[in-house]
Amino acid sequence: MGDAHHLNAAGAALPSARTLAAVTEQLQLEARIGGYEAAHAVRPRLDGLYALAGNVLGAAADEIALTESATVAWQRAVDALRLGRGDRVLVSRSGYVSCALHLLTLERERGVVVELLPCGEDGALDLDALAASLEAGPAALLVVTHVPTSSGLIEPVAAAGELARLHGVPYLVDATQSAGQLPLDAAAIGADLLVATGRKFLRGPRGTGVLVVRRGLLERLAPTAPDVRGAEWTGERDWTLVDAARRFETWEGSHALRLGLGVALAELDGLGVASVSEHLGAASDRLRGELSALPGVRIADPAGAAGSAIVTFTVDGMPARDVAAQLAVRAVHVVSVPASHGRWDLEPRALPAVVRASIHVYSDDGDLNALRDGVAALARLSVAPRAELAGAASGNGASANGSAAGAGAGAAGA
Ligand SMILES: Cc1ncc(COP(=O)(O)O)c(C=O)c1O
Incomplete structure (x- = not known):
């Protein structure tokens, strides 16, 4: 949308x-x-x-x-x-x-x-x-x-x-x-x-x-x-x-x-909040499942009690801020949440930051798939040399906002 x-x-x-x-x-x-x-x-x-x-x-x-x-x-x-x-x-x-x-x-x-x-x-x-x-x-x-x-x-x-x-x-x-x-x-x-x-x-x-x-x-x-x-x-x-x-x-x-x-x-x-909640819960569960199936991607939501329209994750070898910035280049807007925004939660879990994706009723399959595919590409690239990563990012730079900076990419999320 x-x-x-x-x-x-x-x-x-x-x-x-x-x-x-x-x-x-x-x-x-x-x-x-x-x-x-x-x-x-x-x-x-x-x-x-x-x-x-x-x-x-x-x-x-x-x-x-x-x-x-x-x-x-x-x-x-x-x-x-x-x-x-x-x-x-x-x-x-x-x-x-x-x-x-x-x-x-x-x-x-x-x-x-x-x-x-x-x-x-x-x-x-x-x-x-x-x-x-x-x-x-x-x-x-x-x-x-x-x-x-x-x-x-x-x-x-x-x-x-x-x-x-x-x-x-x-x-x-x-x-x-x-x-x-x-x-x-x-x-x-x-x-x-x-x-x-x-x-x-x-x-x-x-x-x-x-x-x-x-x-x-x-x-x-x-x-x-x-x-x-x-x-x-x-x-x-x-x-x-x-x-x-x-x-x-x-x-x-x-x-x-x-x-x-x-x-x-x-x-x-x-x-009706109940039907909104049902819809968002199902969609975020699906997203959690698809992201967790990607090699090098780890869901950061507590396994037992997650279920809201917020999905957090990390990508091995790539700081959360960089993941958010690289996704923004692909016109996928998420944020990185640093431990300093939720220290009582993230610090004991040894997470310096997480990537946070969050959906609403206007989020459609195209949005969710774009996120999944973007994260999959980054997870593959994160094991590649840095020069390759930079090249891949600039090659995709003609998306909606043109540049990572233009999209407010990597910004810490409140
Ligand atoms: C759990 C929680 N409480 C409070 C706030 C603060 O909300 P506001 O920015 O409207 O003051 C936030 C903002 O992200 C939040 O995530």
Whole structure:
């Protein structure tokens, strides 16, 4: 589809034409009548976003806050917990770099205790170890990443949520890489807090994110920096907070991007996340099978718990970054994910980086075959002398984006 084989939905998926139109039409309206006036004109659609997001994520409309990214959602939620000295935070190894660095900053500066939970033999969070950690003493927070940035692993978020509920521990789920590709129901999995981003499997525009704050926790959580959007300044030194997750929003934001997100959410809801998930699961399984059959190619997804629309692999003798760059020359767009983006996951597995391919409903057989054939060619070349490799790459350089640099090739993927 499009100019190249886009296999980077886990970076930023391709939005639909209707999503794109919603964004550009709002920008045009703003340019014609003014930003405030344009917002007024589409107020019902903006207000309707909360119910749409709630539908897809398993939350009520008033449990939704719109943010600019998953990281912003995460920061507002975690800061609102006001974790302090001795507070134990139990966290799965699948955590994303920015989330990990936030927790480690709290550890370094405030004496919060970050406890990494081990993985079981299947590569997913070890639920027995989690139960033991919860029984060992009170914890202030449990954090599980549904699907990591660094593999196709699916964490057992519902079982972890059940344990958190048993022990009365607030539970934060990072659904950034799962929302839109896997069935997700914040209420059913017992997530008190959940973060997601718009641009990945939800197929919304960049610069959009969602925070879910479940009712039970909302009353206990105040933003560290209330904004006029979520608070009313009632007296010289007094204010009240909006009685909804919206207390975590800021007044300024891109209405155009949010309207685009609304269209993407409605389209996803129309397709049904369950059928999208079934389709993507089958296609990614096929891809895993075909890549693993290639000599010199190793699937890097945990064998027991992989199943999402993300497929990671390595090619013997060729750094992941070079694999991504060489594939881009062939108009196949994937990314390399370095250990520094998912150190808690990749470092114990002695993987300096992995190549990540990720698919969505627009990915067709041509895309998957192009990836497989490209990887097969590289795996053959990786044992050949370097000069041959360079020659082969330039010989194929007349593809969609013309050059590796033009395609943003080899770029590390978030
Ligand atoms: C698992 C995970 N969590 C959080 C994030 C951060 O999302 P955002 O870039 O929207 O802040 C990413 C980004 O790739 C991610 O993979």
